[in-house]
Amino acid sequence: MASQVNPFESLQSQIDDAAAYLDVGDDVIERLKHPERVLETNLTVELDDGSLERFKAFRSQFNGDRGPYKGGIRYHPDVSRDEVKALSGWMTYKTAIVDIPLGGGKGGIIIDPDDYSESELERLTRAFAKELTPLIGVDRDVPAPDVNTGQREMNWIKDTYETFENTTEPGVITGKAPDSGGSAGRVEATGRSTVLAAREAFDYLDKDLEGATVAVQGYGNAGSIAAELIDEMGATVVAASDSSGGIYNPDGFDPVAAKAHKAETGSVVGYEEAEEEITNEEVLTLDVDLLIPAALENAIDADLAEDVEADVISEAANGPLTPEADEVLEEKDVFVIPDILANAGGVTVSYFEWVQNRQRFYWDEERVNEELEAIIVDAFDALVETYEEHDLENPRTAAYVVAIQRVADAFDEAGSFP
Ligand SMILES: NC(=O)C1=CN([C@@H]2O[C@H](COP(=O)(O)OP(=O)(O)OC[C@H]3O[C@@H](n4cnc5c(N)ncnc54)[C@H](OP(=O)(O)O)[C@@H]3O)[C@@H](O)[C@H]2O)C=CC1
Numbered sequence: 001m002a003s004q005v006n007p008f009e010s011l012q013s014q015i016d017d018a019a020a021y022l023d024v025g026d027d028v029i030e031r032l033k034h035p036e037r038v039l040e041t042n043l044t045v046e047l048d049d050g051s052l053e054r055f056k057a058f059r060s061q062f063n064g065d066r067g068p069y070k071g072g073i074r075y076h077p078d079v080s081r082d083e084v085k086a087l088s089g090w091m092t093y094k095t096a097i098v099d100i101p102l103g104g105g106k107g108g109i110i111i112d113p114d115d116y117s118e119s120e121l122e123r124l125t126r127a128f129a130k131e132l133t134p135l136i137g138v139d140r141d142v143p144a145p146d147v148n149t150g151q152r153e154m155n156w157i158k159d160t161y162e163t164f165e166n167t168t169e170p171g172v173i174t175g176k177a178p179d180s181g182g183s184a185g186r187v188e189a190t191g192r193s194t195v196l197a198a199r200e201a202f203d204y205l206d207k208d209l210e211g212a213t214v215a216v217q218g219y220g221n222a223g224s225i226a227a228e229l230i231d232e233m234g235a236t237v238v239a240a241s242d243s244s245g246g247i248y249n250p251d252g253f254d255p256v257a258a259k260a261h262k263a264e265t266g267s268v269v270g271y272e273e274a275e276e277e278i279t280n281e282e283v284l285t286l287d288v289d290l291l292i293p294a295a296l297e298n299a300i301d302a303d304l305a306e307d308v309e310a311d312v313i314s315e316a317a318n319g320p321l322t323p324e325a326d327e328v329l330e331e332k333d334v335f336v337i338p339d340i341l342a343n344a345g346g347v348t349v350s351y352f353e354w355v356q357n358r359q360r361f362y363w364d365e366e367r368v369n370e371e372l373e374a375i376i377v378d379a380f381d382a383l384v385e386t387y388e389e390h391d392l393e394n395p396r397t398a399a400y401v402v403a404i405q406r407v408a409d410a411f412d413e414a415g416s417f418p
């Protein structure tokens, strides 16, 4: 992480920035700055050598005014209570800006999964699922994948929940493998919305995506798919990175081959078509048309923002810019498509998965992608309308104005207990 800024404070400052443009009382804004509840639990797991290890885990249910809590589960050494609270808040405003009937939640376990075997990770995941079982449910809280979790973990959680509840309810979790009730297009969805949003921004700014240069920080699910799809749209991916470092070729390289190299060796570094090795900071400050941060929070702080040369940033990651970096980039006229819109494809296709699970009727990938595109385009249009109406300098503030109003309206319409 480039900066130690507390992501929960970042979330609250983003809400404050938007509050100035909203006709929502301070008391309601205060409610919308805090999670409704946070589970903190200690999981005791037997390791392969027979010893026991304790892991701390969290699930934050931030807001359920618009529907069941929704959001991923992250396995990472930097997971913390405040990080999970922030991520669950971002989920709340993400589901609101794309206008799907869900709230916001997020979970995490403090662990470096690379240090554990598959069977240890399965016991850990099932232990967490056991703790989550009373809290989650198809109409209550619906987890999904995030950093270092995927179909495998979602399948284990579904199976544990169904075993304890003596039911079959695939919609209790999304991001599953297709044979376990997963949706076509979910794996690609986060990268897809990141590039669809970039396409809309380029169009809005009258910039040509054909031949535009692109740098991608983080080459996991979100980053590698975004690179692949933006290449298909005619842009040129010139740089990419992961936790081991970055690669650069000013003439561009094949993002699919770079992904295959990473699958084989563990990193993009060393990929022969992009011989030049650069640091993660250099990837973030290259003179490119589009920058896609797709790793973790706080990748760009105020100092680094001074050196950013991209014209447009599409945030595949959650919270990659600190609020201070946002201010610097605003002054430099960099158009930032905020995370809550840019990466909302993941949760949108999770919503489609939940709908399909409930109907026990499955869509093909073409339908998933068409419905996703329509939702992202509508959300971008809503952002632009508010951006222009209030003559805002920062698209993030516009997104929060739209999203907070929707959550506040749902809260207001629910009324109160007599
Ligand atoms: N998966 C999803 O559906 C969604 C994900 N997101 C967000 O997208 C971001 C990435 O998630 P996802 O792609 O799922 O996660 P993955 O675990 O698949 O990938 C994360 C990538 O980030 C890299 N990375 C980690 N730390 C650094 C660093 N310091 N510098 C450069 N790269 C780094 C990892 O490197 P290495 O491979 O070396 O470990 C990896 O390539 C997160 O912020 C997540 O919350 C948002 C919406 C939905």
Ligand SMILES: O=C(O)CCC(=O)C(=O)O
Residues within 6 Å of the ligand: 070, 071, 072, 073, 091, 094, 142, 143, 144, 145, 146, 174, 175, 318, 343, 344, 346, 347, 348, 350
């Ligand atoms: O698919 C989901 O429900 C949530 C994905 C997620 O965690 C995110 O958008 O940050």
